Amino acid sequence: MNILYDAAMPYAEAFFSEFGNAKAFEVGGLTPNTLIDIDALFVRSTTKVDAELLKQANRLQFVATATAGFNHLDTAYLDSQNIKWYAAGGCNAVAVAEYVLSAIFQLALEDGFDPIEKKVAIIGAGNVGSALSKILEAFSIDFILCDPPLEAKGDERTFGHFDEAMQADIICLHTPLVKDGEFPSYHMFSKNEFESLKQTQYLINACRGEVVDNSALLASFIQGKKLNVVLDVWENEPLINHQLIPYTRLATAHIAGHTLEGKARGTSMVYDAFCRHLNKQIVSKLEQFLPDFKNKLLVNSSSPSFNQLFHIVTSIYDIKKDDGIFRSRMAKSEAFAEIRKHYPVRRESSAVTLKFSAKEDSENYNKNVAKIAASIGFKIAN
Template structure:
């Protein structure tokens, strides 16, 4: 059996090499000619699995170690009878950590003072629901918008506060967690458009960790230029690995698609795809993957640490943003895609909040925030 995989997937050699002839290359370099005689393909979001890629191949399995699948032509895989697997939900904790780190960075003083935020979540799938659970643990007001899920499961929404999109415009924070879709009853391309942006309250924080293209970048840039109090936190970009340089500069926090890039999330995704690979080919994976999921138990340095410092030690989101902005600002346009990918790889593998022990001697509200976010006591 021949297996081709993205070389940047964690555990890929340990998991897949015992089951076939494994070749590893960069995800962006995977082309149709690389798939001659290949039975299984394992990718990340950097590989576009399209009709052109699949033409005249003998693939039996395609797996992507990502939650989003807008880079995969699922219809084409179905048409060809190719087994498909994704890693939906594996990065839910990591993305939640990123969002809460941004919130703590922006609202640290208000959180310390017990201020209750109004939080809007667009998309209540595996990531959105994970984040909303943590927000609800803080007793903050939470508004959720997810029309497709409401259509599918009306009983589910009896336990949440479902609102149409326009009702979220009064929230202090709006966090986007939807797939990028261009068809169907509820397409999400440019979901966050000029009309919605113009309706936002002053000092609204808009966080996008879903996919580039869900937010209309030109409209967001116009809004940021017109409303100096609007705060954007952007981790995903249209046309990655290229991104809108002006939007990078205008965003309060800008990062190269790293929200879901924790070590635990990446390993969990690889293991999930490996298990689906085994199911496809009737291999016995038994307990081969279990040793790789051991969580750490890391103390945050110094007992009397400030709340903002505790978050910054664990996920220094402002440092990540500053480095990203600086590297792009001082580069030529032709080098920016490489900078995006290199920095993304460099910033991957971080620990999650659930692997840290919260510092003592913090205020009650600060401690409540850390525990709700997932820190250990």
Template structure:
């Protein structure tokens, strides 16, 4: 009996995929940094029983139409906006993701980005390296305090709650906006639920951690930035398309808000000529929210385990499209 065929769209460590090789024939795109070419992905998808994908791989109607035996797409991310979930369900394909294992690591990075932006850490480090530091002065690269300020978190899922806990360590007042109230988080953390507009108007730091959906695309637009304080700092560690980048650039240029820390962008990798990258009050990172060695290996392991479960006719660990179970 032939083993099922699994295609992995980025090079992973052999020891992490060893359990998968015990039950399946496994192939990988042999490059750690460059994405798998679209044409190759389509070809492999037409042959595969399972795909292990990155968030940069589009699992859309074109791919779903060429596949013949695909049973599962295991996505190396919490978010799955790169996958047509309804289409996958219609084609009887399970979609899995990697929640929970990256919560604390992503919260670490989010708060680090907030701190780096507020205290102008990147700008200060470059200032020293460029030989511009000629002496001490009272307001040299003075930034904004973090302690005892108000943080507004848009998207109070696991990562949002983990960020809120870190904020409490800085004696911050925590506001949040979410589709549903998180009563337990309110009790445990002391967070205060409010409307989106109220959060924008009251927060010193506005942190975006909401998933990308039809409703949240360009949630942060011209109107949103105009409602924020002139001293406010905006942090995005969710998805780039949640933000209207042109509106953000205008808000920063016209000093409607003070600064922005961005780990994600509409187009990734971002073009080095992008207007946002010309601004000193922008800290830009290459989508490294969950990028610790320990967490990335946990994510990869979970992806492999989900594929093994599906190919063994067992229930997956972290299924996205619950409707698949009912088919």
């Protein structure tokens, strides 16, 4: 069996070599000719899989993307050719949720508010929205879910209307990009929505750039509207509108989901799906390959709870650092794609062990902080 996989998929060789001849390809390295006699193709979002690419694919039976989104797959064409396809939905959900948490705590530090006193709207309650809701529950942060498509399908969770979500202190967008049908998300936030937002509210987009009308957002800023906006995703990536960057509170290069765990989970999920396709027993597990996080994170138990939680949250992911790198590099060149391509290794909370400076029986030890940290995935050493 012949397999081609994206070289950017962590541990791909270890996972896929058991199926036969598995070879890596670099982004941009695929041509129709390279698909001759290939049985399976595993990609990431940087590879568009369509009729043009596959016109010489004489043996292809399975295509998978190691990413949650699959807009880069022409699924209608794949279906018409009876080629099975799979997307690793939810692989980076925890990573994106932790990105949003870091954004909230950074904004809280800068603007002097307590996140626990804010209400969060999660628009889009799929894999990422659900992961974020669990984290907010751990912090006892009030939130509302808004997802008309899931609600219409009979999801038993409690949902609020869009108008209600628009009144929340912090609005987080986690919808797929949908341009047609009953519930389109394309330009969900445009001129009218920006006009209705108060300057005390926050908008965080970590789903798809086109969910927010970037031109209308820039126009609102230029017209003097005061908005607190965090953007990880942008329209027309990688050639985004540079004029928008200075107006944002926090800005990054579509890296919210770029943890080692998130990427490797995508590889693992593709492996599992291919095993199911072949009716083959799943042998390899992600835990076999992930490296240990070498150092314990020391938390000063005598500091206020917010300080402890801020330290914990930003030590696993510091959005302010990425924001600074993004602004510096984007000011000099079209570096968006390069920032993504060479993004440094980032881990998720589940990889880290916390050690509190005070023992559990000490009056300085805050059991609630440790409980919150444990509930969002951290290991506790004492």
